[in-house]
Amino acid sequence: MASRVTTESPVHAASGGVGPAAGHAGSATVPALRRRPSGLALALPALVLLLAFFALPVVLFLARSVTEPQPGFQNYAALFGGPTYLRILLNTFIVGGVVTAVTALLAFPVAWALAIMPPRWSALLFGIIVLSMWTNLLARTYAWMVLLQQTGVINRMLQALGIIDEPLRLVNNLVGVTIGMVYIMLPFMILPLTGVIRKIDPMILQAASLCGATRGQAFRRILLPLAAPGLAAGGLMVFVMSLGYFVTPALLGGTSNMMMGQLVAQQVQSLTNWGLGAAAAFVLLAVTLLLYAMQIRLLGRPEGMR
Numbered sequence: 001m002a003s004r005v006t007t008e009s010p011v012h013a014a015s016g017g018v019g020p021a022a023g024h025a026g027s028a029t030v031p032a033l034r035r036r037p038s039g040l041a042l043a044l045p046a047l048v049l050l051l052a053f054f055a056l057p058v059v060l061f062l063a064r065s066v067t068e069p070q071p072g073f074q075n076y077a078a079l080f081g082g083p084t085y086l087r088i089l090l091n092t093f094i095v096g097g098v099v100t101a102v103t104a105l106l107a108f109p110v111a112w113a114l115a116i117m118p119p120r121w122s123a124l125l126f127g128i129i130v131l132s133m134w135t136n137l138l139a140r141t142y143a144w145m146v147l148l149q150q151t152g153v154i155n156r157m158l159q160a161l162g163i164i165d166e167p168l169r170l171v172n173n174l175v176g177v178t179i180g181m182v183y184i185m186l187p188f189m190i191l192p193l194t195g196v197i198r199k200i201d202p203m204i205l206q207a208a209s210l211c212g213a214t215r216g217q218a219f220r221r222i223l224l225p226l227a228a229p230g231l232a233a234g235g236l237m238v239f240v241m242s243l244g245y246f247v248t249p250a251l252l253g254g255t256s257n258m259m260m261g262q263l264v265a266q267q268v269q270s271l272t273n274w275g276l277g278a279a280a281a282f283v284l285l286a287v288t289l290l291l292y293a294m295q296i297r298l299l300g301r302p303e304g305m306r
Contacts, residue, residue, distance in 0.1 A: 058285065061278045068275035075279035085263070089283075092260040095174065095249070096242035099181045103189045103238050104231060106182065111193035111230070115200075126194075133187050141251050144180045145171060148252070172254035180248045185241065189234035196230030197223075236295050240288045260284055 065075050079085045110129075114122050132140075147153050150167035158164045170176050200223070208218045246261035253259070260280055267277035 058282075062282055064274050065278035065282050066275075068278075075275045076283075078276060079279050079283065085280075088258050088260060088263050091257060092243055095177055095181070095257070095259060096239045098174070098178055099185060099242045100235050100239045102178060102182050103185045104235060107186055107189035107193055107234065108227075108231075110186075111190050111197055114190070114194045115197040129187050129190055137184065137247060140184065141180055141248050144176070144183065145251060148176050148179065171252055172256065174253070174257060176252035177249050177257055180252045181242060181245060184248065185238045188237050188241065192233040192237070193227065193230040196227050200226050232295055232298075236291055240291065243284050243287065 066073060068075075079089070110125075114125060117125065148170035149155075150169070152170075154170065155164070155167040159167070170179070204222060204226075205218055208222050213221070243259075244261045245259065246265055249257060249259045250262055260283070264277045264280050264284075267273040267280065
């Protein structure tokens with residue numbers, strides 16, 4: 001009797017079918033493959049990290065500001081009621097505003113040059129700017145102390161050129177703090193400005209020129225409004241960082257130009273007055289959040305957060 005030859009379908013062979021059990025096993029793996037972690041589960045470690053190292057310290061600091069040395073708002077009353085602390089608070093905002101304005105004035109032409117330069121030269125200049133950010137902050141501040149002192153290079157050069165007769169006081173005042181902080185803050189204004197200016201179509205400026213606009217009109221009515229988001233982002237970053245700066249104002253400004261960052265360090269480290277130090281820190285945080293909310297209100301959210 002001739003043996004019956006059976007042919008197996010390719011689909012059945014590929015599935016390794018050896019009966020109904022194999023079919024059930026194959027179908028059981030489909031739901032298992034579809035079961036993937038949800039978005040919340042993937043973000044849970046990052047959320048725990050943020051809560052533990054960012055949100056919790058802020059809450060504890062806020063609690064200390066209203067519980068030490070005794071429960072109440074006496075720390076905030078002392079901060080806003082005494083002339084000394086009010087002067088420090090006012091000086092902090094003055095320094096922050098001056099540093100932000102000077103940084104914007106210096107950063108805009110640099111950002112414009114980076115945007116219109118050939119790629120090779122732009123990359124070189126960009127690397128120099130980024131390299132300055134990698135240098136130790138304390139070393140850069142001490143370098144400015146050497147340059148700005150009365151027997152420093154700047155005063156000697158000015159005297160040699162006949163511009164001044166006596167050395168200028170460039171340290172332990174607002175001038176020294178502004179120079180040192182502007183140098184440190186420049187990259188934080190240049191980088192967002194460069195990104196925004198590079199997105200501006202050059203044909204827009206050419207069209208304005210063809211329509212009879214002068215360079216000043218093209219700058220005021222076209223380039224400046226289009227670059228406003230970069231100015232706002234860089235300005236907010238520089239201003240907020242300036243409010244909490246400690247090293248540069250302490251070394252270049254002295255005690256006569258104390259800022260809130262120095263006050264917080266003094267109250268916490270030297271006087272162990274955690275309540276007043278926490279209140280001052282929370283005031284800076286509240287101002288930062290208020291400024292960020294105003295920026296969102298006026299200019300909208302940044303592109304990465306929409």
